[in-house]
Amino acid sequence: MSGGPVSGGPVSGVPVPAERRGRPRSAAVDRAVIETVLRLLEDGVTVAELSMERIAREAGVGKATVYRRWAGKEALMLDVLRSLDDSAPELAGGPARDDLVALLEFLRRRGLAKRSSAVLRTAVAQVRAHPRLWQEYHDTVVAARRRAFHEVLRRGMAAGEIRADLDVDLLTDLFVSPMLSRAILHDWQELPEGLAEQIVDAVLEGVRASPADGPGDSPGSSGPAVPGRKS
Structure with missing residues (x-):
């Protein structure tokens, strides 16, 4: 991760939960809700003290708006954590x-x-x-x-x-x-x-495989590890 959001700054790359049928989602509302949760946590509010109603009120949106995006507080908190995480790196697929x-x-x-x-x-x-x-x-x-x-x-x-x-x-x-x-x-x-x-x-x-080993016939076997190098 290349530096996460700093205190009070905007959250970039906020993950958008799965779309539901109906009107297009507002990314601005998603950001406002997640930034509100981060601000409350930083101010010392615990997860137990948070409620969907309080989050909606602090974010300036309706409770129904929050529930349309997240089924409950746990789903919202997962997206809050994801918002602090960079996307996994793109792998080259080479060596x-x-x-x-x-x-x-x-x-x-x-x-x-x-x-x-x-x-x-x-x-x-x-x-x-x-x-x-x-x-x-x-x-x-x-x-x-x-x-x-x-x-x-x-x-x-x-x-x-x-x-x-x-x-x-x-x-x-x-x-x-x-x-x-x-x-x-x-x-x-x-x-x-x-x-x-x-x-x-x-x-x-x-x-590392020795030259005598050659490519594996069964890569990623879930069986127990065999100690030592093959002879």
Whole structure:
């Protein structure tokens, strides 16, 4: 993520929920509602204290207008979080290393944005305090990011770039965990440029297929990982 919205600034790239039949939606209304929620969170209002009625009133729109766009507060809060997130990077589809670097660089920039944006930190903390809402965010946004890693890893296995006897879910953790550890668990550590490349190259050195291995016959097997390099 390349810097998230700053306090009090307009939200760009606000996701538009699925269209319903009828009149075209107003993007301005969508932005007004989401910006209102962000402002309330920044002012110290908790998710539990928010109601669709209060959000509508603060945004200067009717309650029915809000409900036409979001079925309830949880759906609205998911779009609030998405509004603070850049779109996932476009992947070149070439060597697996390049796409893995792009995906990790996205996480690095998002980590930097979370450190510098008080509103992003507040919104994430508020959502994490509500397990069902956090699970929904994880099942949609976070799961989509992991699927992107899985697809790149399977492609790398099929191309003979990565050993095919390893589980893609485990491999994803090997690539992602060092970045998340610095960004979240050890947030005093720097997230310098080039970190994504360092992580990818270090992990690839250990999981790269040897010439004798050849392309994987069954990339992305969901079975247990087999330790050690093939002989």
